[in-house]
Amino acid sequence: LQLIKELNLINQTKILGYVPTEDLVGIYNLATVFCLPSFSEGFGLPVLEAMACGCPVVAGRTSSLPEICDEAAVLVDPYDVNDIARGIKKAIENKEKLGEKGIKQAAKFSWQQTANLTLEVYEKVFRQ
Numbered sequence: 001l002q003l004i005k006e007l008n009l010i011n012q013t014k015i016l017g018y019v020p021t022e023d024l025v026g027i028y029n030l031a032t033v034f035c036l037p038s039f040s041e042g043f044g045l046p047v048l049e050a051m052a053c054g055c056p057v058v059a060g061r062t063s064s065l066p067e068i069c070d071e072a073a074v075l076v077d078p079y080d081v082n083d084i085a086r087g088i089k090k091a092i093e094n095k096e097k098l099g100e101k102g103i104k105q106a107a108k109f110s111w112q113q114t115a116n117l118t119l120e121v122y123e124k125v126f127r128q
Helices: 002-006 021-030 045-052 065-069 081-093 095-107 111-127
Strands: 034-036 057-060 074-076
Touching: 021 045, 034 045, 034 081, 045 057, 045 065, 045 095, 057 065, 057 081, 065 074, 074 081, 081 095
Parallel strands: 034 057, 057 074
Antiparallel strands: none
16 A cells, blocks of 8 residues: 555555455456456456456466466466566456456356356266
8 A cells, every 4th residue: 555655556546445245246347457466366266256247357377367267367477566567557458358258268167167067077977
C-alpha cells in the first residue's frame, strides 16, 4: 500500500478486502486484469473464476497454475516484479484474446465436465 501511495497510483488501484461470493462475478467483470502472482497454490480456483468471466489473467509460473491456465493466461515469475509488470501489460494488450481463451479453459473445469470425467473412470473400472 505504501508503494502505491509513493508511486501516486491510488486512483488506478483497488485493493479489496473480503469479498462475498455473490459479488465476485461483478468484480471479475469490472476488472481490467486479474493478477495472482502466487508463490504456491493448491488448485487456483480464483484463476478459473476470473477466466470464466472473460477477465484476462496473469498468474505465477508455480505450483498448479501453469497446468490450470495452459495457454489462457500470461504466466510470470512471482519473484520478479518486472516480470509481473510485463505480464500485466501483456494481458491488457491482449485482453480480448485472453478473455476468449480463458472462457474456453475455464469450461474444461466445470462441475459437469468433472462429473463426466469421473463417470468415465468409474465405467472403465467397472468394465474390468
